Amino acid sequence: MTPTLFGRIQTRIFLILVIGVPWTLLVTPFLPARGNPSATDLYPVTFAALAVVLVLGVIVWEPIYHGLQQFRWERDWPTSFALLTCVNEAFVAYHILARVGPDSLVYATKATYLTHIVSTWVIMWLFVIGPIRVIFPRYRFRGGRVLGGF
Amino acid sequence: MTNVPDIISVPSSVIAQLPDPPKDRVERGDLTPGLLATGVWTDEMVTAAGIPIVDVAFVTVGGGVGSFVLANHLRIAGVSAESIKVLTNIDTPWQTYEYLTRVSQIPRQERLRSDSTGMPDCLWAWPSYALREARAEKTIAPIWNVLAEPNWLDYWTPRAGTVFDGMARESARFGWERMLAKGQVRMVRKRQGGGYFTILTPPPGAAPTKRIAYRSQFVHLAVGYPGLKFLPDLQEYRQKYGDRDRVVNAYEPHEHVYESLQRKPSIVLVRGGGIVASRVLQRLMEDRWNHGAQTQIVHLFRTYVSGKNNKYGPAQRKGGDGFAYQGFNWPKGAWGGQLRDKFDSLEGKDRADLYKALGGAHTPKRKLWQQQMGRARTEGWYQTFQGEVTEVRPSATPGKVATVIQSKSGLTSVLEADVIIDCTGLEADLRENRLLSDLLEHAGGGRNPLGRLDVERTFEVRGTRNGNARMYASGAATLGGYYAGVDSFLGLQYAAFRIADDIAETGFCPKLGTGRSLSQWWKWFRHRSI
Numbered sequence: 197m198t199p200t201l202f203g204r205i206q207t208r209i210f211l212i213l214v215i216g217v218p219w220t221l222l223v224t225p226f227l228p229a230r231g232n233p234s235a236t237d238l239y240p241v242t243f244a245a246l247a248v249v250l251v252l253g254v255i256v257w258e259p260i261y262h263g264l265q266q267f268r269w270e271r272d273w274p275t276s277f278a279l280l281t282c283v284n285e286a287f288v289a290y291h292i293l294a295r296v297g298p299d300s301l302v303y304a305t306k307a308t309y310l311t312h313i314v315s316t317w318v319i320m321w322l323f324v325i326g327p328i329r330v331i332f333p334r335y336r337f338r339g340g341r342v343l344g345g346f
Numbered sequence: 347m348t349n350v351p352d353i354i355s356v357p358s359s360v361i362a363q364l365p366d367p368p369k370d371r372v373e374r375g376d377l378t379p380g381l382l383a384t385g386v387w388t389d390e391m392v393t394a395a396g397i398p399i400v401d402v403a404f405v406t407v408g409g410g411v412g413s414f415v416l417a418n419h420l421r422i423a424g425v426s427a428e429s430i431k432v433l434t435n436i437d438t439p440w441q442t443y444e445y446l447t448r449v450s451q452i453p454r455q456e457r458l459r460s461d462s463t464g465m466p467d468c469l470w471a472w473p474s475y476a477l478r479e480a481r482a483e484k485t486i487a488p489i490w491n492v493l494a495e496p497n498w499l500d501y502w503t504p505r506a507g508t509v510f511d512g513m514a515r516e517s518a519r520f521g522w523e524r525m526l527a528k529g530q531v532r533m534v535r536k537r538q539g540g541g542y543f544t545i546l547t548p549p550p551g552a553a554p555t556k557r558i559a560y561r562s563q564f565v566h567l568a569v570g571y572p573g574l575k576f577l578p579d580l581q582e583y584r585q586k587y588g589d590r591d592r593v594v595n596a597y598e599p600h601e602h603v604y605e606s607l608q609r610k611p612s613i614v615l616v617r618g619g620g621i622v623a624s625r626v627l628q629r630l631m632e633d634r635w636n637h638g639a640q641t642q643i644v645h646l647f648r649t650y651v652s653g654k655n656n657k658y659g660p661a662q663r664k665g666g667d668g669f670a671y672q673g674f675n676w677p678k679g680a681w682g683g684q685l686r687d688k689f690d691s692l693e694g695k696d697r698a699d700l701y702k703a704l705g706g707a708h709t710p711k712r713k714l715w716q717q718q719m720g721r722a723r724t725e726g727w728y729q730t731f732q733g734e735v736t737e738v739r740p741s742a743t744p745g746k747v748a749t750v751i752q753s754k755s756g757l758t759s760v761l762e763a764d765v766i767i768d769c770t771g772l773e774a775d776l777r778e779n780r781l782l783s784d785l786l787e788h789a790g791g792g793r794n795p796l797g798r799l800d801v802e803r804t805f806e807v808r809g810t811r812n813g814n815a816r817m818y819a820s821g822a823a824t825l826g827g828y829y830a831g832v833d834s835f836l837g838l839q840y841a842a843f844r845i846a847d848d849i850a851e852t853g854f855c856p857k858l859g860t861g862r863s864l865s866q867w868w869k870w871f872r873h874r875s876i
Contacts, residue, residue, distance in 0.1 A: 198678050198679045198681065198682050198683025198684070198685075198686075199683060200683055200684050200687060203683075265684075266659050266660050266661065267660050267661050268661055269658070269661040269662060269663045269664070269672070269677055270496070270672075270673065270677045270678040270679060271661070271677055271678065271679025271680075271683055271684045271685050272677075272678040272679055272683065274495065274496065274497060275492060275493055275495075276493050276494060276497070276498075279493075326472040326473065326474070326477075327472060329470045329471060330470050330472060330863060330864060330867045331860050331863065331864065332860065332863075333469060333470055333843075333858060333863045334843060336463065336471070336682050337681070337682040337686070337840050337843065338682060338686075339682060339683045339684065339686070339687060345847075346690075346803070346843075346844065346847075
């Protein structure tokens with residue numbers, strides 16, 4: 197992967213909206229949780245987590261990754277990095293969510309959070325390393341930008 | 347003096363060019379002095395010369411990987427096979443490429459220096475070659491490799507044979523054979539009133555006339571290297587002493603060298619610090635270990651890289667033991683990331699400077715090669731030198747060639763060898779290719795900051811537009827333009843996108859959008875004909 201900063205941001209927004217949101221809708225009712233909450237009780241938690249990943253990613257993480265990328269001669273971002281950054285992002289997002297999360301956070305456990313975030317991340321990653329090129333065939337040539345021309 | 351040709355012959359140049367007719371005697375169906383001297387032709391001029399005219403919307407010249415990828419793209423975008431003509435003198439689109447890789451020590455079962463997603467047989471590059479190999483060979487090793495590269499494992503690259511087999515399969519799917527017309531393209535000239543005439547010389551006896559003119563709205567030139575050359579000092583030696591046995595080029599057949607080395611202990615001088623040098627060294631070393639050769643290797647670098655080298659921004663390229671290390675022929679970001687954007691934004695000298703900053707000879711740092719070189723150094727039969735060659739001449743010792751070098755410190759020394767293998771892959775000037783030379787002279791083509799064919803960001807050849815007709819070029823001849831990775835599978839795919847999108851803007855065909863991309867990918871995946 198050879199993203200540009202703008203490409204990174206576009207890709208993140210696209211992935212969360214197009215993959216993350218439907219997946220969250222689908223998976224939330226089946227997540228492990230404390231007590232016996234309904235899906236409606238858990239949705240605020242999982243969507244809040246998704247929102248944190250989105251906002252934090254755009255404002256903080258992507259600029260940091262972009263900065264680190266400048267130290268790589270190839271100006272690339274290996275596929276493994278794109279997967280492993282789940283670790284730092286999930287960790288920070290968890291702590292932020294614990295402080296500013298919605299009231300229904302009482303239903304969520306670490307397992308709720310991790311199952312949701314890790315599964316969402318892996319699906320988004322699987323999508324971006326291959327199938328996205330079928331939908332946006334120019335994607336790989338324009339630094340991860342989804343919109344616009346070359 | 348022996349007559350030794352300057353340019354190394356490759357399959358795309360083996361069909362002999364017919365000489366232009368003498369001015370006082372022209373056969374029917376041949377070029378006339380009037381046509382030769384005129385930049386813009388009328389239909390009447392061509393007809394008067396007796397040259398038959400074939401109408402087709404799109405002509406691609408070359409018939410190699412560049413033509414294949416673009417024709418494939420256009421077919422996927424919705425252009426009919428009848429609207430495309432591929433003018434070529436090779437039998438398969440990978441023929442020239444396979445020739446060059448084979449002689450430079452990459453037979454079919456060996457791996458190329460190409461990314462898993464540089465796929466001439468798949469516009470979308472998904473599933474990639476790594477996934478394909480994993481499925482075919484029932485192993486997850488290639489998948490693990492692409493996940494762990496380049497930090498923990500070497501870059502995964504496909505076997506040459508995988509690429510050729512894939513192209514064979516894809517060519518049947520999109521009707522490649524139906525689009526072919528065999529022969530040598532002599533020239534492309536502008537047509538008065540719009541469009542171009544592409545003059546094809548069919549193989550002797552294949553057509554009733556000596557030439558055929560293809561009249562088209564679009565022309566695409568993908569003729570590969572203008573030519574490959576020896577280093578000037580080696581060329582001079584070959585010409586002066588008529589010796590073609592002791593001085594060979596890695597891009598010409600030189601199997602006899604390896605065979606003779608297995609029979610007789612010899613000294614080989616390897617010149618160059620790129621991937622071809624690495625390949626040749628691997629062959630020489632393995633022949634020593636596996637076939638009993640007693641070869642002493644002398645490796646001459648013009649620039650000896652002992653550590654980190656070229657710097658760009660805060661990053662530096664790694665290097666050591668003489669070599670600069672880089673996975674592919676440009677940093678990866680040049681194909682579709684920050685560096686692509688940077689090249690795209692620069693003009694003239696600024697662009698040439700970026701080429702220089704990121705260029706130079708380099709080779710991938712592969713674990714196998716590192717081990718082999720380490721062992722060779724330990725065993726004492728591999729030595730490296732740095733220097734500029736000042737002269738190559740026959741040695742006083744019979745049967746040997748002496749190379750006089752001057753090191754950076756000014757010290758002069760003489761390297762004696764039984765054989766010299768030139769691995770530098772020096773490329774010839776555009777003028778060495780008759781078609782490109784004609785383009786510069788008569789059709790408005792020009793040169794870019796590196797002296798190659800000047801193309802726009804869309805790969806349209808600058809200066810050749812004719813009304814609503816457009817001429818494009820892709821591949822090695824366009825190096826120096828707004829895109830660096832032109833001489834690669836992925837680069838040819840990029841060029842195909844830019845060209846096809848530009849053609850779509852003229853209204854000739856639809857631009858490939860998400861809907862068609864999805865439906866065509868599904869077709870490709872099930873291997874259904876277009």
